Amino acid sequence: MSVEPEAHVLGGESQVAPGGLSTGATPTTRGERRALVALVRRGAIGTGGTRLVQSAIAVVVAFALGAVALAANGISPWAAYAALASGSLGGAQSLASTAVQTAPLLVASLAVGISFRAGVFNIGAGGQLGVGALSAALVGGYVHLGSGIELVAMAAASLLGGALWAAVPGLLKAYTGASEVITTLMLTYVAANLIDYAVTGPAKAPGAINQTPQLSGPALLPTLVANTQLTAAILVGLVLVPVVWLLLFRTTYGFRLRMVGLNPGAATAAGFSVRRVGVSVLALSGALAGLAGMLEVAGVLGSVPQNMSLQVGYTAIVVALLGNNAPAGILLASAFLGALTAGSTTMQSAVGVSGPFVVFLEGIMIGSVVGMPALVRAWSRRRRGAARKAGAR
Amino acid sequence: MSAEAVVTSGIATTLELSTPIVFGGLGGVLSERSGVLNIALEGMLLIGAFGYFAGAAATGSVFGGLAVAVASATASALLLAWLAVHAGADQVIAGMAVNLLASGLTDFLYQAIYGFAGTPPVPGMGAVGIPLLDRIPVVGASLFEQSLLTYVAFLAVPAVSFWLFRTRAGLHVLAVGERPEAADAAGLGVFKIRYLAVLASGVACGLGGAFILTQVNSFSSDMTAGVGYIALAAVIFGNWRPRGVLVAALLFGAFEALQSILQSLGLSVPYDLFLAVPYLVTIVAVSGFVGRVRAPQADGIPYVRN
């Protein structure tokens, strides 16, 4: 039945709920937890509890392989990980720095998680973040409104910029069937080029450096703890966690969004418009990613530089996967990856390797999360096979 | 600059810029024609670049560099193949995993291995002139004074095209990428074919990465700078055909070359906006505003045998 959206350019992959991206509800009752344990035993996967275990295993696998890579290069894994820990958790400065790294990542990951919940593959959060950052920097740099209002205006600009940037793939998907995987990815690079154009040309600050005008005073997020970089950005992130949870689980919009993500067919039969949900969720996701950009520019960077790193967009995918697209899980996972990033600076001075090593770990984590079901299946098959053989004897 | 010099340098720059896109794009075509969506081109190119650097630094020879480049990029392709074909993972996520891994690992290894010692010199690949042809006025010096890898890339286009559309093995790849269950019913090994196709894309990216490195003869973090995504764009814009990839790569390369020429002529051009064109063109292409492109039917869908 049902009016199916036009055939997708990429063989319909965006219609199928992404295999690796279970969006099952988080387990709440004992009965369900028991059922989950049974599922794990059977090698099936996909629900919250199992995913928590999987995420934990993925982290362990990453650290183990990371240790091998370190040791192979003559670096003591112990020293490296100790530095990583002390740089992220040891003392107020370290904790502050973890929080600084966490804030934009958390918000961007919530953005990605929302889209995944709806079965929409926004892998271009980086681009939306960049556009949001640029919008906020332009408002903060050129429109002076006085304290308080200034930040609100910047946030509004970033939300709007990110939303519009992401609405384009949403509309293209709804009306032409273009896969959002490709369009959001491509728009990330367009955003990067747009930023470089702006900061070298029309929005270039006076002076030698290619960047937007340095933000000051009312355009900067207030510092929470003196003598640290810790700003109110983390508060915004922390407030958004329950807000997103409420949106997903306590509003009719969230209900529609999740049902469409889980079974577009039944959702259509129930009268929900898959198209409308798809467009709106991309806009929403883009808005949040844009806000993450504002937090970065008004909380950390102070201006949009040339070659601004949009890597957060990809890290956010790792976070959403590790956190099973659940706000609480995303909070945990983003704090964890934020800590790794923060600690990597200390690791740099201790053992001479830094940020890239963390990205390497992220790669292993994401690979482990999506590869694990197959390993579990293979393992349980082998065990069953062995049991059968033993029984035959 | 004389008009002749402008044309010569324009063509030469276009070919240089197109070469890694052609390699990556051919890799993308091979893998996606077999049904494995490949957004890991960027990461595999990067690993190829680092592989060349490490190999050439260790052996002191170009061929050592090429060998390590191809071997390491193919190893990363093996990971993608395992995730996408064997584990049945979502192919977008699998590709992201490879990209992150590549970005992190190459940079980490570079820091760990060369961070203290400083960058070693690596043997590069100079331009190789083709006797007689390189003497043709205006175009000779630009077309036939290129890196060996550029010739390889451009000759690979008809070769891959022939292989894909004119041979038995190619027919099998197409069948698997269109309808794996039908190919399976005809007795073709779907998993094996997909594995091999993804590995072949690793080989292509190894060569492409090596080319990127030999352009500058030193490694820097994330030095592929999005070429892999442009290659992906070329695959789509080129409608999943080797010749289409060639056209797209030349077009994208020419565009970039054009803006650098305009810049060198002192004309002010929005350089960065020029760079965005390939991505925008690709968005237009997938949206079907001008002549719809069509992906292989099973592209991106894991095959599960019942």
Added chain:
Amino acid sequence: MRELQLIDIDKRFPPNVQACAGVSLTIRAGEVLALLGENGAGKTTLMRIASGVTRPDRGLILRDGEPLTLGSPRDAIGHGIGMVHQHFMLIPRLSVAENVVLGFEGEGRVLDRVRLSREVEHFSEKVGLRVDARRRVDELAVGEQQRVEIVRALYRGAEVLILDEPTAVLTPTETDGLFRVVREMAAAGKAVVFISHKLHEVSQIADRVVILRNGEVVAERPPTTPLGELAALMVGRPVEVPSRSEAVARGQVALELSGASSSGAPGLSEVSMVVGEGEIVGIAGVDGNGQVALEEVLAGVRPLSSGTLALGGSRLERVSPEAIRRLGLVRIPSERHRDGVVAPASVWENLLLFDLHRLGFARHGALRVRAARRRAEQLVAQYGIRCGSVDQSVGELSGGNQQKVVIARELAAEPSVVVAAQPTRGLDVGATAGVHESLLDHRARGGAVVLISADLDEICQLSDRVYVLYEGRVTGTAGPDERERIGRLMAGVAA
């Protein structure tokens, strides 16, 4: 080859579908063997096993007395067994010739397409099934594609040709052509297995009819057997006690369809029916005779190309799922997993899926979760849904309990008309009884029920009146006790 024997074949699909239970069958050269049975009777699974696509859990396959090991379709082809699947195994973007030779291209790494095309065309002429080898498959009509499938099987040397529901996609003329080809192949000494649930076709083409039901061979009959008897064998169940209460006084007209036609394969053509309050109207018919079209037309999902639909006496001007639901018609969909439930979501969310706003669980965009869960708990108790809690995901429930979730949700909307499409398919006896009870309750409360079912026993047991669908038309009406007459109508024979 003289004969192919399948002996004691068992096949079970987890968790609890027994597709084949100890089936034995002999296929002989030179004959057309029809496998007759309902959807889910195990015909297709059995033949997929014979053609190497599916592996049996147990059983033997003998070719002229020699055991075969069929690990893949290619093995089967090697032993001369080829199958034309209901969903063709063709690659749309390749040419006919490429499809025919795929995997059997012969020597040489480079393909000589001109030579291959010529070869395929020669071959196709030789077997009397001309195909244009150079055209792309996606340019062909469905009938031509089927021809390509048959040519391919023969090209690969099939001695046993299995055709799965081959006429489902064909026009009557194409069907005649296919039958001619089938007869010629049998005459040429090949064995043809013809899977079908269309009685008149089977009696027209087969030399022998084997009837399967619930994974077992229930009978073998000559093609001259009366169609009513075949229909009864195909859909009948062992004795069951009808439990329908006395007729409730029939009230006003609840639903009226007049001259309704729609798209579909087959679609409806000129269907008129009236359903009154307080009655269950059964729609009998062999699967694939327009039931899906009827279901979707009534639910407002499939538009009418002509004719009208009236609910509660008023004609619908604009038919939409929402409008129909608002007027009190609900549906228990035949495709439960696609249209009925969101399997990974919880029981309470599934119970909330429709009528979010009408039931007052939305307040200024907020979802009243506590109220919704409370109502879900009531429904779970009321309908005896067995689940750990309302938070358990529906996908973890048994099929019967999933169906109960659907029924609870739909009946809780207090509808006037319930369209129940194949409501007990795949359910065990206990769950079936529960579903029947719910429908009878609704009738007892003065509601109307349209029961679309391929299970003749179910129809006769529950219905007050029966319409019979055949090829998208209502071929007649009958009382629930006129089994024979219904059987004849189902077979498309004038009653």
